[in-house]
Amino acid sequence: MTGPRIWLDVPFAEKDQAKALGARWDPAERRSYAAPGRAAQLGRWAALPDLPDLLPGEDRDYGQGGLFVQPTPATVWWTHARSCIAPRDWERVRRMVTGRAGCRCEACGQAERPDAGIRLETHERWQFDTATRTQRLRRLICLDSACHTVTHFGLAQLRGVADEAFAHLCAVTGMTTAEGNQHLDAAVTLWRQQSEIEWDLDLGILTSAGIQIVQPAGSAADRAQVSARRTAEKRHDQAPGTERRSPRDTRIVGAYEAPAIYTRDPGEDQDDEDEDEDEAPPAGTSTVETASPSPRTTACHRG
Numbered sequence: 001m002t003g004p005r006i007w008l009d010v011p012f013a014e015k016d017q018a019k020a021l022g023a024r025w026d027p028a029e030r031r032s033y034a035a036p037g038r039a040a041q042l043g044r045w046a047a048l049p050d051l052p053d054l055l056p057g058e059d060r061d062y063g064q065g066g067l068f069v070q071p072t073p074a075t076v077w078w079t080h081a082r083s084c085i086a087p088r089d090w091e092r093v094r095r096m097v098t099g100r101a102g103c104r105c106e107a108c109g110q111a112e113r114p115d116a117g118i119r120l121e122t123h124e125r126w127q128f129d130t131a132t133r134t135q136r137l138r139r140l141i142c143l144d145s146a147c148h149t150v151t152h153f154g155l156a157q158l159r160g161v162a163d164e165a166f167a168h169l170c171a172v173t174g175m176t177t178a179e180g181n182q183h184l185d186a187a188v189t190l191w192r193q194q195s196e197i198e199w200d201l202d203l204g205i206l207t208s209a210g211i212q213i214v215q216p217a218g219s220a221a222d223r224a225q226v227s228a229r230r231t232a233e234k235r236h237d238q239a240p241g242t243e244r245r246s247p248r249d250t251r252i253v254g255a256y257e258a259p260a261i262y263t264r265d266p267g268e269d270q271d272d273e274d275e276d277e278d279e280a281p282p283a284g285t286s287t288v289e290t291a292s293p294s295p296r297t298t299a300c301h302r303g
């Protein structure tokens with residue numbers, strides 16, 4: 001006998017704790033729920049109201065469905081949207097973004113395939129307004145891990161998967177190798193210009209939806225200071241020569257004129273998106289999607 005599911009909003013970092021108290025993972029819904037009789041112990045993760053499918057002021061056409069490289073300016077590392085809101089609220093955001101996308105990558109149509117390491121992640125799309133020096137969140141987009149890695153090409157370099165990311169960029173967009181390299185060069189030029197600027201943060205599409213800022217990013221100068229300090233700490237922690245390198249890394253880094261400019265900004269890192277890692281259904285069950293991009297289907301249901 002099973003009653004209606006009691007849904008939870010469990011941030012990835014707290015999933016083991018919640019699991020020990022009786023939280024379970026529904027792979028079809030991509031969401032945690034309380035095992036029968038365990039809701040009381042799980043009250044701190046009780047589901048908050050669903051967010052609307054369109055956040056107030058959000059532009060879902062911003063950047064179209066396109067896949068492109070958009071490195072985060074160095075002056076705003078560590079202080080992006082996800083770092084400013086509570087993990088539980090980010091879980092709500094993730095759930096809404098994934099659900100409204102039909103549980104498919106909005107750039108290439110890929111569905112989640114935990115068995116192949118392909119996950120669906122929430123990417124923040126920004127507008128950098130140089131006139132007002134404002135970094136404004138315009139849209140949230142569901143990308144699979146391969147496309148998400150392309151957008152943060154510097155992270156791909158750090159991870160030693162730049163060649164794979166470049167191939168994926170070309171495969172999804174239809175760019176030739178020459179066009180892909182031109183695209184990268186343009187992205188780096190823009191990145192350099194944007195990294196000269198200290199940016200104020202505008203998270204209006206989140207706050208207008210009632211999401212509270214629990215860790216304010218501060219002024220533009222504050223953000224630049226945070227970025228410099230945390231990046232220096234990270235560099236200090238990282239043993240030199242530990243990064244994996246590929247021929248493309250060398251070429252790109254050379255083009256970027258500075259080695260390891262992309263010291264890892266974990267803010268948009270992807271390790272919080274694989275909450276079903278240890279509870280993924282085995283291959284061959286009905287909840288596992290096929291690999292090929294195909295027209296959208298309802299791969300997951302809305303809670």
Ligand SMILES: [Zn+2]
Nearest residue numbers: 105108144147
């Ligand atoms: Zn994709």
